[in-house]
Amino acid sequence: MGPLLSDITVNGEVIPAATIAAEAQMHAAPKGKPGIAWRAAGRALAVRALLLQEARARGLTPQPASDGERAETEEEALIRQLLDEAVQPSAPAEEDVRATYDADPGRWRAPTLYEAAHILFPVHAGDADALAVERAKAEAALAELKRNPRDFDRLARELSACSSRDAGGRLGQIATGDTVPEFEAVLDTLAEGEIADEPVATRFGLHIIRLDARAEGAILPYDTAAQRIRAMLAKAAWARAARDLIEELADRAEVTGIDLKAA
Structure with a gap:
């Protein structure tokens, strides 16, 4: 358990082991294997630190949003604003939407x-x-x-x-x-x-x-399913672009205590 109890540093910013241990309780892991949850928590906190550092380096000012029930914290707002600015993938092509549907129509149901x-x-x-x-x-x-x-x-x-x-x-x-x-x-x-x-x-x-x-809902015709497929492909493209941003930030960062390349 020794290595699991060490701090993480991200460009000199220390993430204490106690903070990682608290976060780990929100990550699933098989019984008897706490290291899986600990590493997932460590990576999540290290990525959060990278994104906040980049947001501040770009001079972003937090503008918390609210859904009427819950307002963002300033840190959550900074991360959202950074991603809005830095992650802008292209819209999915229509042929990709059709190909996705044709590959497995049963996947698209009411x-x-x-x-x-x-x-x-x-x-x-x-x-x-x-x-x-x-x-x-x-x-x-x-x-x-x-x-x-x-x-x-x-x-x-x-x-x-x-x-x-x-x-x-x-x-x-x-x-x-x-x-x-x-x-x-x-x-x-x-x-x-x-x-x-x-x-x-x-x-x-x-x-x-x-x-x-x-x-389970009935299979949808293509014209009905297409909007959902576009949204799914757009979300996947956004996730890839966000991952690329994080990889870029990690490549030029000094990180100790966790391997972000394994995330």
Whole structure:
């Protein structure tokens, strides 16, 4: 465990081991292999430091945005503004959109409908102490549910911080895109009636998730699917361009304690 407990430096800026350890709790890893979560956390924090350093080097002034429920921090705003300025990929070509559809029409369906329930243990980003407390509560509740799954309704009413607790954690019918990606990704792995094996971390906190029912949508015709495919290809192009920016920043940076080339 020795190497996992060292600080990381990015162009002389120190990211303490304690900060990395706190961040690691938000990254999944197989039991008994904490190094995977630690390295993922270290890379994420090092990349964040690189982006903030570049934003400040360009003289950007933070202009936090808000979605009505949550406002960006100044650091989040700086990173967004940097990416808006530096990452501008080309729009996908129409022939690429058509080829993507033709390669697997079954991939393009109307939204999947889910009936699901959850128990939410709230955690604010960066609050390592609260995360440890809430994770312990979530794991204790999950252990109880593994012994008696029928207790989900009762535990949701007693423990959940979501308003759905009044319905025993039931979210009603939700569709693809209605929840955050981490939540939906778990729903797609569960069989009907199954409870996820581990608490699921999202920006809202930790969730115990149960899938009650799933109805997969019908295959969409090309003209209907094309807009979704364009959006997907544009997102992939943006991600490649963002990765190229990060690789460029990493290549000219002095980084110790983590190998960003392995990210």
